[in-house]
Amino acid sequence: MFFDPTYYYLVLPALLLSLLASAGVQSTFRKYSRQLSASRITGAQAAQRVLYANGLTAVRIERVKGSLTDHYDPKTNVVRLSESVYDGTSTVAVGVAAHEVGHALQYAAGYGPIRLRAAIIPVTNLGSKIAVPLIILGVILSYYGQLFINVAYLGIWFFAICVVFQLVTLPVEFNASARALAAIEGLGLLSDKELGGSRKVLRAAAMTYVAALAVSVAQLFHFLLLVGRNRRN
Secondary structure, X not given: OOOOHHHHHHHXXXXXXXXXXXXXXXXXHHHHOOOEOOOOOOHHHXXXXXXXXOOOOOOEEEEEOOOOOOEEEOOOXXXXXXXXXXXXXXXXXXXXXXXXXXXXXXXXXXXXXXXXXXXXXXXXXXXXXXXXHHHHHHHHHOOOOHHHHHHHHHHHHHHHHHHHHHHHHHHHHHXXXXXXXXXXXXXXXXXXXXXXXXXXXHHHHHHHHHHHXXXXXXXXXXXXXXXXXXXXX
């Protein structure tokens, strides 16, 4: 009932793209994690310099466990860097650290897309939990009465909000990377060759967001076709 031909020609290609993007970012990270900066500046030091250069002296930097767990928390005004980034001196560490600071710069500047993304996070969190169960429940119950198909459409609306969140995330991530690269170059944290490594790493990471959006859009169309077919039946 839920696995039909539309799944294979809509969702499966997007899933393959996502796997390729994930493999690409892992490969790029491994390659440039071995490229150490000539200045031996750590990710934490790079983040601090970018923050201070932009007048954000109140933003703290903390070490956090895990791999690729780097993020900026606007609620506590803290940039959290994974251990390999916090202490690392590679072009990857500097690039990732500056990228997370880029998000702090976005909030400080009142960047529109990140404010929109923050505003819809509560609805997105709810939608990510209940969208698919509502769709499945609505389709099943529609066999007992077409009125229940509205439950499935409610799930689709929640899923669509999650897609909007991912769509808004794209300019947020690309802009944070652009701010990071401009800061790295402006402050002379890396040489031109080293900056090229950071640029490739951030570009590879951005492609994972593009691939994730492609998967969600494909799934949304699949759900629309599935529910629409059950409504006609």
